Amino acid sequence: MSETIVQTNKLVKKYRRGKIEIYALNGVDFEALRGEIVGVVGPSGSGKTTLLNMIGGLDKPTGGTVVVDGRDLTKLDAGELADFRLKKIGFIFQFYNLLPIYTALENVEVPLSFAKVPKEEREERAFELLRLVGLETRVDHKPDELSGGEQQRVAIARALANRPSIILADEPTGDLDSESAISLMKLIRKLKEQHNQTFINVTHDPLVVQECTKVYTIRDGRIQLNEKT
Amino acid sequence: MSALNMALKSLGRRKLRTALTVSGIVVGIAMTLVFLSLVAGMDIQAAQMVRAIGGADITVVNATRMTRQQFQQGIINTLDESLVTIIEGVNGVYDTSLQLSLRMFVNSTGVPINGIDPSTYSVVTGGLNVINGSSLSEGSEKEVVLGKIFADSLNATIGGNVIVSSAQQDGESYEIIGIYETGIALQDRGCYITLDEVQNMSNKENLITAILVKCVDPNEVPTIRETIASLLPDARIVSPSAAIQQVSNLLNTVRMFLFSIGLIALMAGGFGVINTMITSISERTREIGTLKAIGAKDQQILKIFMSEALLLGLIGGGVGVSIGIIFSILFPMFSGGLSGLTIPGIGGRLPGGGSGFPGGVSISPAILPSNILLCFSLGIVVGVLAGFYPAWRAARMRPVEALRHV
Structure with missing residues (x-):
């Protein structure tokens, strides 16, 4: 049994909308092991993305704890959280969120430059990552010159830049055709096998669910571990 | 991929908007420099006149x-x-x-x-x-x-x-x-x-x-x-001292007047910068959210946007000063056909010299390095000041909300 890398304990996130309190998360216990591909499914507005944001240190919980790679995120300040995201987490978004002014290579370089990696090493690593995702011939293209599938591969390369232990993906195939989605999931599986990274995917897509080693369902802020079929 | 590099690319991507924003600063700087040069020209004329009046008390x-x-x-x-x-x-x-x-x-x-x-x-x-x-x-x-x-x-x-x-x-x-x-x-x-x-x-x-x-x-x-x-x-x-006093009072009034017009123009330019930066930031909210998600610290975001503001100021200051110099040089051509700018009251009779020729004294602007430096720095200051609030707002954005922005 491999080690636990993400663990939430009685996680609560409360929003106030006017006078009404809304529980986006209401006592969520979640666990992911190193090297797992975890799926989180559930209807829109069920709290999936909120959970992902808590694990990624983008948002603070109202109650409970989030421990990622041995660190309790609720005890970190904004600067420490930024540093944590930079080094431990890679994000993948439904709409890729690449920076439109930059080439594929430069987009992958951005997190490296935030981590103050020197220029030459940065370029070398970015190129290496793009080759890993099969885009070594597209390094000088800007996002609007790439297909959706290619853009998402650039986003994955960017997420991997600082060798994070966890990749958080919010609907990674949500904007892709099934062919691209299939090859994207193949890539994720390959990366997991090569680097033993942990992937947590929030998704609706059965193609993604199929690749997961375990799947949680969230409904109305409560979580439940599915039996793998 | 430094903050400056990122800022350069971002301004280059929005060429038209960048040009319009910069032109706000340019107009202000150019006007200020032309006015300052006019006043400097007047100062020089006045000094020469005082010398001509002679050393007699x-x-x-x-x-x-x-x-x-x-x-x-x-x-x-x-x-x-x-x-x-x-x-x-x-x-x-x-x-x-x-x-x-x-x-x-x-x-x-x-x-x-x-x-x-x-x-x-x-x-x-x-x-x-x-x-x-x-x-x-x-x-x-x-x-x-x-x-x-x-x-x-x-x-x-x-x-x-x-x-x-x-x-x-x-x-x-x-x-x-x-x-x-x-x-x-x-x-x-x-x-x-x-x-x-x-x-x-x-x-x-x-x-x-x-x-x-x-x-x-x-x-x-x-x-x-x-x-x-x-x-x-x-x-x-x-007595020249009275004349000097009179001239210098007059010049001070003119100087203040011209300088305030220049400053008002500069302020308009400054608001242009604020406006552009705020628009640009709301357009790029998701981008800022993404940058924060992949690990950018607040100060790094601040640096990127402040660099943009600094660049706008630098370009505005540089172009503004150049246009100001050109206009200052061309000024005598515009006014040359007429009798030129005249300082009323001191053109007429120059005592001591004794020639009492009636008429005015024509002014040609003097472009002083100190004024060029002043105007250029003003451009940078306006850019940076106007950019600070929007940049601070961008840096303080909460990543979750910025990412949710469509």
Whole structure:
């Protein structure tokens, strides 16, 4: 049994909308092991993305704890959280969120430059990552010159830049055709096998669910571990 | 991929908007520089005028104002030499010097000729600013010192001769011993010989046009001026310090006025920058969210947006200064066809010099390095100040909300 890398304990996130309190998360216990591909499914507005944001240190919980790679995120300040995201987490978004002014290579370089990696090493690593995702011939293209599938591969390369232990993906195939989605999931599986990274995917897509080693369902802020079929 | 590099790319991507924003700063900077150059030009003119008025603390002239017609007929308002004894009796007067200035002919050209007493003239005024040769001295006889412009027009050289004549007397040969320059065209078109010679040639024995007065203590000039005024109620009494005061008051007003217009233009430019930056930030909210998600710290976001503002300021300052310089250089061409800008009140009669040519003084802007530097820095300051609030807002954005932004 491999080690636990993400663990939430009685996680609560409360929003106030006017006078009404809304529980986006209401006592969520979640666990992911190193090297797992975890799926989180559930209807829109069920709290999936909120959970992902808590694990990624983008948002603070109202109650409970989030421990990622041995660190309790609720005890970190904004600067420490930024540093944590930079080094431990890679994000993948439904709409890729690449920076439109930059080439594929430069987009992958951005997190490296935030981590103050020197220029030459940065370029070398970015190129290496793009080759890993099969885009070594597209390094000088800007996002609007790439297909959706290619853009998402650039986003994955960017997420991997600082060798994070966890990749958080919010609907990674949500904007892709099934062919691209299939090859994207193949890539994720390959990366997991090569680097033993942990992937947590929030998704609706059965193609993604199929690749997961375990799947949680969230409904109305409560979580439940599915039996793998 | 430094913050500056990112800022450069981001401005380059929005060329039209960048150009429009920059043009706001450019207009402000260019206007400010042109105005400052105009004021500097005026300062220089005023300084030259003060130099032309001479070192005399007080100048006493006839109070009757001449019409242009009288002036053209060669009529000159004179004073009697004997008045000088009254002035010399005033407590605090150090020395006096007499001057008779009128229109005579040099090589048949009508020019203003000033007759002075060389020894007292240099004591009272500090002497002529001779740039070539020497000035008149105690024993000068049939010697002339020419103004630079006049000398140039004659192609005169030191040691050469000119014929000086008047309406009353035939010409006599004078040796050119020196050339002076005041910087004021009016003055530099004249010449100087001794007082006795001018009086003889014009049949104005014992008559003068101006009494120049030097006081013991410069601080007492206003009091002595009052005393002389009460003793000689019919004379006009001018002291350069009063004139300087008047000119400098006027210039300060003009300076403040022009400078405020420039500043208002700059402020408009500044608001343009704020506006662009805020628009740009709301457009890029998701981008900022993404940057934060992949690990950018607040200060790194701040740096990126401040760099953009700094660049806008740098470009605006640079282009603004260049356009300002071009307009300052072109300015005399626009105003040259007219009589130029005139400073009212000081163009008309220059006491001491004695030429009373009516008319204005034309101003050409002076482009000072200090003003260029000032305007360039202003551009940067405006860019940075205007960029700070939007950049701070971008840096403080909460990543979750920024990412949710569509």
